[in-house]
Every structure is written in structure tokens, then in C-alpha cells.
Amino acid sequence: MKNINIVAGGPSHLIPDLSLYQEKNTLWIGVDRGAAALLEAGIVPDEAFGDFDSITEEQKKALEKAAPRLHIYQAEKDKTDLDLALSWSIEQQPSSIRMFGISGGRADHFLGNLQLLYQTLPKKVTTVMIDRQNEISMFSPGSYTVKQDETKPYVSFLPFAETVKNLSLEGFKYSLNKCHIALGSTLCISNELIHSQGAFSFTEGILIMIRSTD
Numbered sequence: 001m002k003n004i005n006i007v008a009g010g011p012s013h014l015i016p017d018l019s020l021y022q023e024k025n026t027l028w029i030g031v032d033r034g035a036a037a038l039l040e041a042g043i044v045p046d047e048a049f050g051d052f053d054s055i056t057e058e059q060k061k062a063l064e065k066a067a068p069r070l071h072i073y074q075a076e077k078d079k080t081d082l083d084l085a086l087s088w089s090i091e092q093q094p095s096s097i098r099m100f101g102i103s104g105g106r107a108d109h110f111l112g113n114l115q116l117l118y119q120t121l122p123k124k125v126t127t128v129m130i131d132r133q134n135e136i137s138m139f140s141p142g143s144y145t146v147k148q149d150e151t152k153p154y155v156s157f158l159p160f161a162e163t164v165k166n167l168s169l170e171g172f173k174y175s176l177n178k179c180h181i182a183l184g185s186t187l188c189i190s191n192e193l194i195h196s197q198g199a200f201s202f203t204e205g206i207l208i209m210i211r212s213t214d
Contacts, residue, residue, distance in 0.1 A: 002027055004094045007045075008082050008113075009033030009054055010101035014131040018043060021098060031085045034101045035063050047071065049088070050081040080109075086116055096126040103131045118160070118206070135211040143201040148193045152211040157181070157188035157200070164205035171198030181205075 005021055008031040018041045030038045032050030036059040039045075045063075049071045052060055071084070079087075082102060089097055097120065102113040113129065117138040120127040129136040135152060138160060146155065157167070159181050166178040173192040181187060200209075 002092065002094050003096045003098070004029060004089045004092065006031060006082070006085055006089060006097065006099045006102075007034035007038050008085075008099065008101040009037070010109075010131075011104040012037060012101075014104045014133075015101050016130060016132050018100065021100075027089075027092070027094075029085050029089060030063075030067070031101075032081045035067065037101060039063060039066060047085075047088070049085040080112065082113060083116060086119060090120060090123050090125060093123075094125060096128075099127070099129045100131070102129055103134065103136075114208075117208075121206070133213055137209050139202075139207045139209065141203050141205065143199065145197055145199050146193070146209070148196050148198075149211060152213045153192055154212045154214075155191045155193060155198075156210045156212070157191070158208045158210070159183050159185065160206040160208050162205045164202050164207050166201075166203040167207070168201050169198070170200070171195040 003023065003026045005026055006029040007015070007018065015037065022043070027046045028038055028043050030045035030048040032052055033054045035045050035048040035050065036055045039062060045067050047069050048063060048067045052072065086097070103110050114136065117127055117129065117136070121138060121140045127137065155172070162183060164181040167176055167181050168178055169176040169191065171193055173194050
């Protein structure tokens with residue numbers, strides 16, 4: 001099953017080296033200025049979404065010439081360009097979705113983008129937001145494993161909109177056993193794995209996991 005990589009128009013200095021994420025059976029999706037960023041990285045987007053009001057005419061012409069499928073929308077609409085691209089991507093039933101260029105810059109855009117992760121939970125699509133310093137993902141109740149990553153050694157957990165109940169952490173420097181984490185708690189900030197693999201589980205709520213480097 002295919003993987004989908006979405007590149008939006010966030011600050012370019014926060015977008016990692018996209019060549020590291022080129023794999024077989026992967027679709028690349030450009031969102032507005034992110035489509036131009038893909039071309040600059042030598043990657044032709046399979047699909048592109050947006051009103052494209054944030055790119056130059058030269059970039060737009062290059063995109064129209066190179067990209068096989070453009071989804072062009074009016075600037076005034078009820079959903080953001082990224083929301084439209086993510087909704088389309090979920091309909092493709094991919095194995096995973098990775099989103100780049102959606103952090104940094106305007107705080108309202110970042111917080112809105114973070115909430116978009118919630119859309120993927122009912123579809124059970126593994127989805128992660130990635131920039132040069134962080135990987136952010138969201139989980140519904142269940143049991144999960146997490147592998148050690150030396151490039152992003154710090155692992156934090158935060159509740160999303162409600163209390164997370166019975167959170168357990170195994171294989172971490174600071175373990176937990178069926179602890180309730182209320183919205184606003186900083187108890188699970190900046191943990192670390194002490195083995196090659198750890199595990200976490202919880203029974204109620206929605207949990208955000210952030211993997212970071214300094």
C-alpha cells in the first residue's frame with residue numbers, strides 16, 4: 001500500500017532533506033508554496049493543492065508545466081489548502097502520511113495544522129508531522145511501541161483536549177504505571193528511551209507524542 005508525503009508552505013529552513021523520504025510506492029503532494037518547494041528539491045508532485053497565491057508567476061508556470069494534476073481553489077474557502085490535501089490523502093487509504101512544512105511561522109496555522117492530525121485517527125492512518133527538530137503524532141487509546149532514534153532522543157507526551165487515563169510508559173528513563181494526565185499537565189515532557197524500544201499504552205483520551213532534538 002502506498003505512502004503519502006505532503007509538503008506545505010511553511011518556512012523552508014524547517015523542512016528537512018526531503019530526499020531522505022523518497023521511497024518506492026510514495027506519492028508526493030504539494031500544498032500551495034510547498035508544491036514549489038518540491039520542484040526546487042527536484043521532486044515533481046503527483047498532486048498539488050491550493051490557491052497558489054503565495055508563489056510567483058514563474059513558479060506557477062513551472063508547476064503547471066511539471067505537475068500532472070493541480071487542484072486549484074479560490075482563496076476564500078471554508079477549509080485550508082492543507083485540510084483539502086489531507087482529506088484527499090486519507091481517501092486514498094495509504095499506509096502512512098507524512099507532513100512537512102507545516103510548523104513554524106504563524107502560530108494559528110501551526111495549531112490548526114496540529115488539530116488536523118485528529119482527522120486521521122478514525123481512519124487508523126499512521127500520520128506524522130515532521131520538521132528538522134520535531135516529529136509529532138497523535139494516538140487514540142491502545143498499546144504502542146516506539147523505537148529509539150538517536151537523532152530525536154527526547155520523547156514527550158501531551159493530552160489533546162481531555163484527560164488521558166491509565167497512561168503507562170515502559171522502557172523510558174521516567175516510567176509510568178496507569179497514571180492519569182490532565183490537560184495542562186507537563187508531567188510527561190522531555191522523557192528519553194533507555195532501551196532500543198519502548199512501549200506506551202492508555203485507555204481513554206487522545207495523546208500527542210513529540211520526538212525532538214535540541
